[in-house]
Amino acid sequence: MAWTGIILVLYLVMANIPLYGIPAQATETSVSLQRIIFASSAGSLMELGIGPIVTAGLILQVLVGAKLIDIDLNNPEDRKTFTAAQKSLAILFAIFEATMYVIGNKYWQGTGITPSWGVKLLVILQLSFAAFLVQLFDEMLQKGWGIGSAISLFILAGVAHQVFWSFLGYVPRVAETYGFIPALIKERSLLLIARPNGYPDLTGLLATVAMILFLIYVQAMRVEIPVTSARLRGIRTRVPLQFMYVTNIPILLVGIAVADLQLFNGIIQNLAGPTSTWARYYQDFVYYVTPPRGIIPAISDPLRTVTFTVSWTILAVAFGFMWVELAGLNPRDQAERLIESGMEVPGMRRNPRVLESILAKYIYPLTLLSSLIVAAIAIVADIFGAYGTGTGILLAVGIINQYYMMISYERALETYPLLRKLLGEG
Incomplete structure (x- = not known):
């Protein structure tokens, strides 16, 4: 620590x-x-x-x-x-x-x-x-x-x-850059429900709280597959698969791609100049795949909102399936791991292909559904102007959950020294 x-x-x-x-x-x-x-x-x-x-x-x-x-x-x-x-x-x-x-x-x-x-x-x-x-x-x-x-x-x-x-946040003499609380103290206006230019407002605050609570809820959900162990005299147990099977990886990959586009957009504009036709086309492309920040920007440019929503949804699903294959989370690799650990599905032959077909009925729908959910969370949060962006909230909640699991693991090893030896960390 x-x-x-x-x-x-x-x-x-x-x-x-x-x-x-x-x-x-x-x-x-x-x-x-x-x-x-x-x-x-x-x-x-x-x-x-x-x-x-x-x-x-x-x-x-x-x-x-x-x-x-x-x-x-x-x-x-x-x-x-x-x-x-x-x-x-x-x-x-x-x-x-x-x-x-x-x-x-x-x-x-x-x-x-x-x-x-x-x-x-x-x-x-x-x-x-x-x-x-x-x-x-x-x-x-x-x-x-x-x-x-x-x-x-x-x-x-x-x-x-x-x-x-x-x-x-507070910047003296620049009214528009106040954070929500300083602006509320200064203006005392219900117009803070939705502020122009993507500045923090009440809608964004409520969206932030709602998205965090929803993420905590869905990350705790599991889909359990019944299995049995031939090595341990047929002891029955369940293999839990996270409902958010791809976690926040699809939106992270989408965010990295769009962030790289933004990075090179600034470089291209500086090199080619604002009058360059192809540089303008590239700038427009980046603009239409970049999230609008808040209700007012989203409503004022519906074409941007639609292109952002569609592009991020498609990319999130594509990256979700790609990550499942690259990270070894696909049914084939998961089936091989279960077979190597001595597990099998009750009533089914202990065959990797049979187990793979059973896992595919769970894994691929979970991949599609979790990719769509994380995309929807990021998109809705950005449209409503959530603080820290929708992508940022997804990443932050996921990272905090990872830290919680790591600290809990370390505490368990400290409390039960024998467990450390069983895991080979003694």
């Missing part, structure tokens, strides 16, 4: 240290999907956040799952190779993104400042080194110095920051 806290504090400090060599940045009060997914902070050492690590890991996972790279992640040596490749690719992504930011004149556009190549190189080095530190933090936590992973920790911190800012 102490190391986890130290790393979290270091991340928050880095997120508030401005890059040396760039003009002073205005306070960023808008909620961006890119900032939520990548846990980044504009104009600071955490400009890239966890983006390079997440993007590198996603690409390698897809290549391994599609068998384009011959690596067995169950083999310790192959897993080391995969980890080393992910680290190297993440650093290359960090250098590439930092270079594109500098070449695209992201920090100096419209300021009248023409930086020297020395200053540009210094900015690239700062961003690349910060990305390396984030990767080091993640490695420390995953090797047992802390709890969980730095990626999950930083996403949770970013969402918590956005929720807190939306609720209590």
Whole structure:
């Protein structure tokens, strides 16, 4: 817990240290999907956040799952190779993104400042080194110095920051950027039920609470499959499958894809200029797949709301099925694991194909249904202006649940030392 806290504090400090060599940045009060997914902070050492690590890991996972790279992640040596490749690719992504930011004149556009190549190189080095530190933090936590992973920790911190800012944020002399409570104190108006430009309002607050409660409820639901053990004299038990079988993975993957589109949109606009036709087309495309923030923006541009809803639903279902296959959660792999553990379905032959056909009746419908549910939660939450974005709430609740399970597991091992020996951790 102490190391986890130290790393979290270091991340928050880095997120508030401005890059040396760039003009002073205005306070960023808008909620961006890119900032939520990548846990980044504009104009600071955490400009890239966890983006390079997440993007590198996603690409390698897809290549391994599609068998384009011959690596067995169950083999310790192959897993080391995969980890080393992910680290190297993440650093290359960090250098590439930092270079594109500098070449695209992201920090100096419209300021009248023409930086020297020395200053540009210094900015690239700062961003690349910060990305390396984030990767080091993640490695420390995953090797047992802390709890969980730095990626999950930083996403949770970013969402918590956005929720807190939306609720209590305050910027003097800028009325529109007040959080809900300061705006309520200042304006004392029922118009705060729905505010323009996606600013925090009462509708968003109620949507945030409702979505959190609903997520807690559905994550506790299970679908149980009766099985028996031939090794333990036919003892009957049940294998619980989570009702949210794909958890928040589909929306996380959709969010990463859209966040990457937003990232390159800024770079393309800076490089090509606002008058470029193809750059405008790309900007329009990104706009129509980006969530509207609040009731008023959603109603004022129904075409955007429809395209966002349809595209996110289709992508969530596609990513859900893709993840089930890549992560070994499909009926075939699950059946093999049950057979290896000595389990079988009562009244059925102990045959992997038979067990696979039975599991398929549960797993594929659960995959479709859970993908649609997480997509619906994210879409509805964004349309109603939930604090921290719908994607952020999904990720935050899932991460908190993971931390709860990990801490409960550690406490169980401390309470029952014999259990540690049985699990081979003694």
